[in-house]
Amino acid sequence: MRSKYGVKQISVFLENRKGRLLEVTEALTEANINIRALAMAESAEFGILRLVVDNPEKAKNALSKSGFTVNEQDVFAVEVEDRPGSFNEVVKVLAGEDINIDYTYAFVGDSKRAVLIFRVADDVLERALKALDEKGIKLVEPIFFYS
Amino acid sequence: MWNSIEAAPREELEGLQSKRLKEMVERVYHLVPFYKKKFDELGISPQDIRGVEDLKRLPFTTKQDLRDHYPFSLFAAPMDQIVRIHSSSGTTGKPTVVGYTQRDMDTWTEVMARTYKMANVGPGDIVHNAYGYGLFTGGLGFHYGAERVGASVVPSSGGFTKRQLLLMKDFGATILCCTPSFALHLAEVAKDEGYDLKNDFKLRAGFFGAEPASEGLRAAIRDEWGIDYHEAYGLSEIIGPGVAASCKYGRLHINEDHFIPEIIDPDSGEVLPPGEEGELVFTTITKQGLPIVRYRTKDITTLHREPCKCGRTLVVMETVKGRSDDMLIVNGVNVFPSQVEHVLTKVEGITPNYVIVVDKKGVLDKLEVWVEVDEKTFAGGIGALEELKTKLQNEMLNELYINAKVKLVEPKTLERSMGKAQRIIDKRPDAK
Known part of the structure; x- marks a missing residue:
């Protein structure tokens, strides 16, 4: 299932200094990359920008060319109804399988739907996808992001 | 082995050293006013020096002495016999200038040929020489030695990393000569450019020197390139590269039939016995252009006289641990940058590039180590x-017993050196 539902996420390590994020967004704009989802994790001195984009290969090349070091991971996405309790249902399934969530971020799709992105360790990814699928939770194929 | 003297019995070697030392002392006393004055002040005449055992009676020469006699006042040969002049960059003061007669050039080429022989370099080898050509002795020293052993030398000098990689690959370079930091930089760029380091290149060995390198950095170069690592040690004041080179067993042999080494206590100036760590001092016994008596290198190391498995009887020096003037004293604790580097290379997840920043915070020293993720x-x-x-x-x-604050910085942002790596930024008000 991983090959079907694995979504490529790009991570960029950023030192915490003025204008650094702008350099990332400029590079992506210049390459005509559309950011579909993003999250920023930060500590006092540095941050990690995580991106799901419409063309991961192109984005990686554009960022490398601008001198950023980028890294790619597999994450997965699920689509839920935009109502109280739906995030809870997904987390409950993963907790029930004893799967640790490294991090998660979400965005609202249209007025009724929300998309949740999850990162779990690579060796439990397959198991996570299977469990969610069995419980009837809708997994999102990467084609939804790339295009 | 290039020359049988490298494996001569110790008595023969010491006999030769004594004979050459006596000649050298006569020459400098009569030809260089600076030495005549120093000898006279100490009440020593050249006849008092009967052999190497009397070396310790002679005065030291320092870098400052070279600067004070800028440019040519310490030369012992008339200018019409000087065929080459090299000079330091002079970034920390007046440049130090060195001059070579034709015989000095022959000596230099000879010791560089011995260096290359450590990896059996000869006809059929392609030597890619990325040491800087110019006033710096690295480029030309490695160049002449490569020609002497009959290898094909590519005088690429520094810079233009991508083009260098292309030439290394297309020409089928077998031997790489450059600073350790540049060797690593080449490997990084090669990977970025999509080269397969072990299959696209024919390198089998390299000669690395001109800056200190920890065991971790050496291992990284060996592993990345899949080559034998030979250390080349030298300093322009003595002759340039070729003062010492490491054999296949990794032991750094000093060409002591030309340069006599001693280890001294840097504070008292007393000579220390073999096996003890201290400041390395050299006396050149065959040089004509700029003979130097007991030159204080400020390099901290140890000498070993046990015979080596490679067959050479030449004395072995340990890899330089640091320079007595590079040593940082941080809140009373002595720290050499090489020690910091050693710790860094043992931890996974960072590159071997780093910068040490020392500053004052109130009365205390504050040490920051910047490393690339x-x-x-x-x-x-x-x-x-x-x-x-x-x-x-x-x-x-x-x-190291130091309280350092580590700062993680973006990969490939710390400066890569083409020449010598700048590893320390000392912002303390009383820093040199």
Whole structure:
């Protein structure tokens, strides 16, 4: 299932200094990359920008060319109804399988739907996808992001 | 082995040293006013020096002496016999100038040929020489030696990393000569450019020198390129590269039939016995242009006289641990940059590039070590990075007894050196 539902996420390590994020967004704009989802994790001195984009290969090349070091991971996405309790249902399934969530971020799709992105360790990814699928939770194929 | 003297019995070697030393002392006393004055002040005449055992009676020469006699006043040969002049960059004061007669050039080429023989370099080898050509002795020293052993030398000099890689690949370079930091830089760029380091290149060995390199950095160069690592030690004041080179057993042999080494206590100036660590001092016994008596290198090392498995009887020096003037004193603790580097190279998740920043915070010294995060590491997220930082700080506390603050910086942002790497930024008001 991983090959079907694995979504490529790009991570960029950023030192915490003025204008650094702008350099990332400029590079992506210049390459005509559309950011579909993003999250920023930060500590006092540095941050990690995580991106799901419409063309991961192109984005990686554009960022490398601008001198950023980028890294790619597999994450997965699920689509839920935009109502109280739906995030809870997904987390409950993963907790029930004893799967640790490294991090998660979400965005609202249209007025009724929300998309949740999850990162779990690579060796439990397959198991996570299977469990969610069995419980009837809708997994999102990467084609939804790339295009 | 290039010359049988490298494996001569010790008595023969010491006999030769004594004979050459006596001649040299006569020459400098009569030809260089600076030495005549120094000898006279100490009440020594050249006849008092009967052999190497009397070396310790002679006065020291320092870098400052060379600067004070800028440019040519310490030369012992008339200018019409000087065929080559090299000079330091002079970034820390007046440049130091060195001059060579034709015989000095022959000596230099000879010791460089011995260096190359450490890796059996000869006809059929392609030597890619990325040491800087010019006033710096590295480029031309390695150049002449390569020609002497009959190899094909590519005088690429520094810079233009991508073009250098292309030439190394297309020409089928077998031997690489450059600074350790540049060797690593070449490997990084090669990977970025999509080369397969071990299959696209024919390198089998390299000669690395002109700056200190920790065992970790050496291992990284060996592993990345899949080559034998030979260390080349030298300094322009003595002759340039070729003063010492490491054999296949990794032992750094000094060409002591031309340069007599001693180890002294840097504070008292007393000579220390073999096996003890101190400042390395050289006396050149065959040079004509700029003969030097007991030159204080400021390099901290140890000498060993046990015979080597390679068959050479030449004395062995340990890899230089640091320079007596590079030593940082941080809140009373002595720290050499090489020790910091050693700790860093043992921890996974960072590149071997680093900068040490020392500053004052109130009355206390504050040490920051900036290291580049490895490309793979930050995929693990903030937690993994914080863990890495803590681990590095703990290692430095445990191994070096220093409280350093580690700052993780973006990969490939710390300056790569083409020549000598700048590893220390000392912002303390009383810093040199």
